[in-house]
Amino acid sequence: MTDFDVVIVGQGLAGTTLALHLIAAGQRVLVLDAGTPVTASKIAAGLMTPITGQRLTLSWRVDEFLPYAREFYARIEQETDRAFCHDRIAVRLFTKEAERAVFERRQADPQFRTHLADAAVDAVLPDDVADTEGGGFSMNAAQLDVAAFLAAARALLTVEEAAVDWGRDVAFGTDSVTVLGHSSRYLVSCEGFAAAANPYFGFVPFNAAKGDILTLRFKSPVPACSLHRGMWLAPTDDPLVFRLGASYDWAQLDNLPDAAAGAMLEEKLTAFFHVPYDIINHEAAVRPIVRESKALIGFHPAHPQLGFFNALGSKGSLHGPWFARLFCDCLVTGTPVPAEFDVQQYVTPGDPV
Numbered sequence: 209m210t211d212f213d214v215v216i217v218g219q220g221l222a223g224t225t226l227a228l229h230l231i232a233a234g235q236r237v238l239v240l241d242a243g244t245p246v247t248a249s250k251i252a253a254g255l256m257t258p259i260t261g262q263r264l265t266l267s268w269r270v271d272e273f274l275p276y277a278r279e280f281y282a283r284i285e286q287e288t289d290r291a292f293c294h295d296r297i298a299v300r301l302f303t304k305e306a307e308r309a310v311f312e313r314r315q316a317d318p319q320f321r322t323h324l325a326d327a328a329v330d331a332v333l334p335d336d337v338a339d340t341e342g343g344g345f346s347m348n349a350a351q352l353d354v355a356a357f358l359a360a361a362r363a364l365l366t367v368e369e370a371a372v373d374w375g376r377d378v379a380f381g382t383d384s385v386t387v388l389g390h391s392s393r394y395l396v397s398c399e400g401f402a403a404a405a406n407p408y409f410g411f412v413p414f415n416a417a418k419g420d421i422l423t424l425r426f427k428s429p430v431p432a433c434s435l436h437r438g439m440w441l442a443p444t445d446d447p448l449v450f451r452l453g454a455s456y457d458w459a460q461l462d463n464l465p466d467a468a469a470g471a472m473l474e475e476k477l478t479a480f481f482h483v484p485y486d487i488i489n490h491e492a493a494v495r496p497i498v499r500e501s502k503a504l505i506g507f508h509p510a511h512p513q514l515g516f517f518n519a520l521g522s523k524g525s526l527h528g529p530w531f532a533r534l535f536c537d538c539l540v541t542g543t544p545v546p547a548e549f550d551v552q553q554y555v556t557p558g559d560p561v
């Protein structure tokens with residue numbers, strides 16, 4: 209008999225959504241987290257936006273992921289008596305005429321149309337707030353206050369503050385694994401980009417990107433919608449405080465705020481947004497990207513007790529709950545890991561693992 213069914217390393221979006229699914233499935237779960245003050249999850253804006261990118265495509269499998277994410281977060285809100293997931297109107301402003309043409313074409317698709325909101329862009333954003341002459345559209349979106357979700361979830365979890373050293377702290381038995389003195393049937397790495405340094409998962413080809421994000425306090429009221437125009441502006445619980453993000457830097461993979469990235473974000477905002485503001489915070493963290501935002505789950509090829517849930521990319525809030533449910537089924541009922549999401553697809557035959 210082991211102390212736990214599953215020990216999870218990392219209490220970011222991956223570890224938290226997985227732990228909550230496992231507990232709901234009756235598993236005994238321990239979460240070990242290093243307590244790092246700035247992580248991708250802690251600084252994320254939590255936007256869940258159905259139509260994205262220059263080609264205005266529907267976010268990958270949004271019609272499955274978004275309803276499931278909303279249902280999942282609503283359940284945790286109820287269990288914790290906290291509110292951290294909100295419906296939001298998201299306004300997308302065109303940056304060039306070609307985008308309007310793409311939008312006109314995309315509207316022929318009934319599935320695309322189901323995500324549009326009725327709100328007229330210039331009604332949401334009056335002239336004294338923003339220049340909307342280039343046009344745009346509004347959509348029904350959602351936003352998770354990620355830091356509030358992670359904090360609330362701790363009331364439902366057993367969490368121990370510890371930074372796991374994989375070389376020193378982990379020992380594998382035949383059907384179990386021991387980590388920092390706790391025995392378990394499974395040990396799952398949910399370490400975000402820190403997994404790039406995990407000696408057991410060195411075969412995972414991270415293509416991670418640092419993101420800078422500014423917190424602004426506006427000097428007069430701004431509509432509580434999220435706004436997208438080559439950057440995004442996301443509301444917070446404080447009606448004057450918004451988050452402005454986020455840059456992509458594939459070279460400098462650290463958590464240090466980058467002045468040039470901050471300046472670039474401000475330039476994009478002030479090109480069309482008129483409300484004066486003060487910057488009250490500047491943070492940065494690394495998004496764990498492997499292949500766009502398609503998460504990876506599965507087991508280590510030589511140690512079947514060792515699991516992996518990572519690579520949520522830029523969409524941890526939207527994709528996390530769905531992948532957590534999938535991996536929970538694999539861990540609890542032995543459902544096979546679907547090949548397209550299996551971390552083992554990156555193992556090169558013959559290479560040591």
Ligand SMILES: Cc1cc2nc3c(=O)[nH]c(=O)nc-3n(C[C@H](O)[C@H](O)[C@H](O)COP(=O)(O)OP(=O)(O)OC[C@H]3O[C@@H](n4cnc5c(N)ncnc54)[C@H](O)[C@@H]3O)c2cc1C
Nearest residue numbers: 218220221222242249252253254255372400419523524525
């Ligand atoms: C600026 C920015 C803005 C973003 N905005 C959005 C957004 O609007 N919407 C959205 O959906 N996504 C957004 N994202 C992406 C989102 O943040 C990620 O998809 C998500 O946070 C990844 O979660 P994770 O749990 O895999 O990793 P992390 O958040 O990095 O969590 C990993 C956790 O594991 C812990 N850990 C790591 N190694 C160890 C160890 N060895 N021992 C113990 N603990 C360990 C860390 O301390 C951390 O708590 C944004 C990201 C950034 C950087």
